[in-house]
Amino acid sequence: MRAAGLLLGSVAAVELLHLAPAAVRLPPVRRHLARRTAGYGDPGHIALTFDDGPDPRGTPPILDALDALGVHATFFLLGDMLERAPAVGRDLVARGHEAAVHGRHHRRQYRPAPARDLRELRRATEAVTALAGTRPTWYRPPYGVLTAGPALAAHRLGLRPVLWTAWGRDWEPGATGFSVYATARPALTGGATLLLHDSDCTSTPGSWRATLAALPLIAAHCHAHGLTLGPLRDHAVPG
Numbered sequence: 001m002r003a004a005g006l007l008l009g010s011v012a013a014v015e016l017l018h019l020a021p022a023a024v025r026l027p028p029v030r031r032h033l034a035r036r037t038a039g040y041g042d043p044g045h046i047a048l049t050f051d052d053g054p055d056p057r058g059t060p061p062i063l064d065a066l067d068a069l070g071v072h073a074t075f076f077l078l079g080d081m082l083e084r085a086p087a088v089g090r091d092l093v094a095r096g097h098e099a100a101v102h103g104r105h106h107r108r109q110y111r112p113a114p115a116r117d118l119r120e121l122r123r124a125t126e127a128v129t130a131l132a133g134t135r136p137t138w139y140r141p142p143y144g145v146l147t148a149g150p151a152l153a154a155h156r157l158g159l160r161p162v163l164w165t166a167w168g169r170d171w172e173p174g175a176t177g178f179s180v181y182a183t184a185r186p187a188l189t190g191g192a193t194l195l196l197h198d199s200d201c202t203s204t205p206g207s208w209r210a211t212l213a214a215l216p217l218i219a220a221h222c223h224a225h226g227l228t229l230g231p232l233r234d235h236a237v238p239g
Helices: 002-025 029-032 059-069 079-084 084-094 112-132 148-156 176-186 207-225
Strands: 045-053 074-078 099-101 194-195 227-228
Touching: 029 099, 029 194, 045 084, 045 099, 045 207, 059 084, 059 207, 074 079, 079 084, 084 112, 099 112, 148 176, 176 194, 176 207, 176 227, 194 207, 207 227
Parallel strands: 045 074, 045 194, 045 227, 074 099
Antiparallel strands: none
């Protein structure tokens, strides 16, 4: 019984260590202890980021809207989505946007599986590298849950984990362009990183349309406050 108790205690300790990096999602940790990972950057700039693509339904109209606004963004791509829509990924890069890594699949990684985490993140990183012609800089874990396995894998692959400081909750049922903007607006201050989605693969069907409608409002907000809007590569996130 004692041996079984020690084993269970060891397993629990390993799982606790695996989950420890996820504390970066807590607002006080983001604001004060993990500003780099949270995405705080240049106080005159807001980083515009999109997750979960490339999606043949949502990504092209969002790319067209960004062209019309004269804005570039960082797209965190899923490896399995890129395999399904490589032409959309190539178009994204051809239009001058920054390609980053969102992982191989969109799933929570609560249980330790370091070999799997490294294998899947390497495959996704190789796919994005082949797409962009250069190795990506950024990694954002699915759901923003940065556990130890993916964090260590990202370090081995030369990726910098980054989350967000503002979001529009564009994935929710009933979201509209105005609701996305209104939700994000309080945190759209200098140095923010904004999370949006160009795909509904893990969201309410058609939710990318709310994102699309919010983009002119977000761009106008930045202009009115003297802030530039663009990709993470221009955000000067502290190294």
